[in-house]
Amino acid sequence: MNYETLSQEEIDALLKGEGGNQKAQLTDLELDTLGEISNIFMGTAATTLSSLVGKKVEITTPRIQVTTSSRLQIEHPLPYVAVKVRYTEGLKGTNVLIIKIHDAGVIVDLMMGGDGSNPPEELEEIHLSAISEAMNQMMGSGATSMSEVFxxxxxxxxxxxxxxxxxxxxxxxxxxxxxDDEELVKVVFRMYIENVVDSEVMQITPISFAKQISSQLLAEVSGEPGLTPVAESGAEPDGIADDREDDREKVVRPSENGENGAAEREITVQPVQFAPLEAGQAPQETGNLSLILDVPLEFTVELGRTQRTIKEILEL
Structure with a gap:
């Protein structure tokens, strides 16, 4: 058997390969799940944007791929508007929404009462402030939709x-x-704003946060424990409903010592009784009615081109 000594470069390559295998990876199911969540999130955000700009906004089904920071630098060399969203409750992590500067300018123009045909060439502080307000409402509504999903x-x-x-x-x-080689999940949407924008937006998420999002939804769908909804979400855990059923049974079912039975005997049930209707009240109004009937009225009826009074018609 021949033994060959590995060079330092070969040893470094093997060690680097070992470290690469330890990186978090997303399965196809996790990628599909993340795409569905992103679709729900951006769909709700698009509805909010539509109300802000007064135009129809459509977001298409996303395309998902795994990329790195170095690839983003090569594929997207132009400046973009970056909207950084940090999740503080329910999920812990950060993702970034990427919008083209021209598209952001169109949104600003629409929000300021324009028709979208005259976007600012450069985004100044006032424009970024308007975009920030729009993104705040869009991302807030998107987070609400995620609350319903999770x-x-x-x-x-x-x-x-x-x-x-x-x-x-x-x-x-x-x-x-x-x-530069840290892997990121890039979710690309086609955004259409009625007659003014037909472009793409990107949502960039670290692999670790993407796994957190997809795993929570998969666990929710599969019914695994540990994801009991909190009370603020409006949905009750199963145990609460069961406890209430038990409470209702305790109220209805008499106990063995007869205490509940004694309480039930104190309740008296009587048939509903209605007061008799007084039939003598209606004729009291006949006097006033007679006064109205005594007022003489003159009617004329026009039949074709001939005019006749009612008296003449009755005498025919």
Missing amino acids: RKRVNISPPTVSVLNFAEERLDFNGGNET
């Missing part, structure tokens, strides 16, 4: 809006500790 409260902090140049900057999810 059957528990999902809260976000107010989104932060900035202009991001992928060629020079990197998305910040964990305080700037991301690496």
